[in-house]
Amino acid sequence: MGGGPYKAQGTPFVKGAPMIEIKNLTVAFGAVTAIDALDAVLDAPVCGLIGPNGAGKTTLVNVLSGFAQAKSGDVLVDGNALLVMSTAQRVRFGLRRSFQTEQVVEDLSAWDNVQAMLDHVPHSLGEAEGQVHRALEHVNLLDSAAVPGAELDLFRRRMVEVAKAVVGKPRLILFDEPGAGLDERESRLLRDAIAAIPQQFGAQVLLIDHDVDLITDICTQTLVLDFGRRLALGPTRAVLDDPSVRRAYLGT
Numbered sequence: 001m002g003g004g005p006y007k008a009q010g011t012p013f014v015k016g017a018p019m020i021e022i023k024n025l026t027v028a029f030g031a032v033t034a035i036d037a038l039d040a041v042l043d044a045p046v047c048g049l050i051g052p053n054g055a056g057k058t059t060l061v062n063v064l065s066g067f068a069q070a071k072s073g074d075v076l077v078d079g080n081a082l083l084v085m086s087t088a089q090r091v092r093f094g095l096r097r098s099f100q101t102e103q104v105v106e107d108l109s110a111w112d113n114v115q116a117m118l119d120h121v122p123h124s125l126g127e128a129e130g131q132v133h134r135a136l137e138h139v140n141l142l143d144s145a146a147v148p149g150a151e152l153d154l155f156r157r158r159m160v161e162v163a164k165a166v167v168g169k170p171r172l173i174l175f176d177e178p179g180a181g182l183d184e185r186e187s188r189l190l191r192d193a194i195a196a197i198p199q200q201f202g203a204q205v206l207l208i209d210h211d212v213d214l215i216t217d218i219c220t221q222t223l224v225l226d227f228g229r230r231l232a233l234g235p236t237r238a239v240l241d242d243p244s245v246r247r248a249y250l251g252t
């Protein structure tokens with residue numbers, strides 16, 4: 001392997017400017033329509049995804065990553081049809097996600113937690129060590145590399161999740177409330193690590209967070225969901241000033 005384009009179903013993946021195109025996407029759980037005929041184009045390097053509890057944010061991340069099925073609609077990432085890919089193909093394609101509850105393996109070291117991610121994606125063996133090193137360096141965890149997951153505090157666990165997301169040539173990283181439970185200083189460090197991802201690792205980022213300041217700081221474009229529908233989409237400032245957003249989400 002190595003060198004050539006990664007393949008899914010015999011077709012080389014298309015490269016190009018970062019872009020998520022969501023077309024008429026509907027996701028239903030029984031009688032609940034969690035995503036309702038959603039259309040959106042997200043083309044900023046770091047995009048925000050916000051909305052009240054139950055708005056459909058996690059469901060959108062689940063559909064993009066293959067953990068939930070769409071009822072109808074399409075999603076293109078950099079021009080590649082995503083929904084026809086298996087979960088494993090999406091990982092090889094460069095899709096990464098974090099979960100609301102962090103998923104660090106307790107009896108693996110921080111290093112091995114990151115290394116394990118590489119087992120699922122194409123990489124040359126010679127590159128593996130350098131990639132893990134670079135990822136841990138990015139989140140300033142090199143001095144915790146040998147510490148078992150069980151002994152890492154919440155902040156370092158959250159940072160391990162970021163490090164896992166950046167190995168193996170990521171293309172699109174979905175972060176679902178990566179800052180939950182962190183204090184202000186820790187949030188700032190997390191914010192800096194996430195904001196630098198597009199430049200440092202070449203991936204687009206979609207970030208869910210309740211912290212509007214965090215979203216404002218690093219997301220140039222933001223999508224607001226409410227009841228599975230698009231309430232607003234555009235430059236983050238403009239979106240947060242939108243009266244309908246203030247009413248539905250910010251409670252003013």
Ligand SMILES: Nc1ncnc2c1ncn2[C@@H]1O[C@H](COP(=O)(O)OP(=O)(O)O)[C@@H](O)[C@H]1O
Binds near residue numbers: 034051
């Ligand atoms: N697996 C599921 N089964 C049934 N209903 C679900 C499931 N996942 C989400 N929902 C429902 O879909 C809606 C959107 O949920 P979710 O995407 O988790 O919202 P958010 O992440 O914005 O808080 C909610 O009404 C929720 O109860």
Ligand SMILES: [Mg+2]
Binds near residue numbers: 058059
């Ligand atoms: Mg959620």
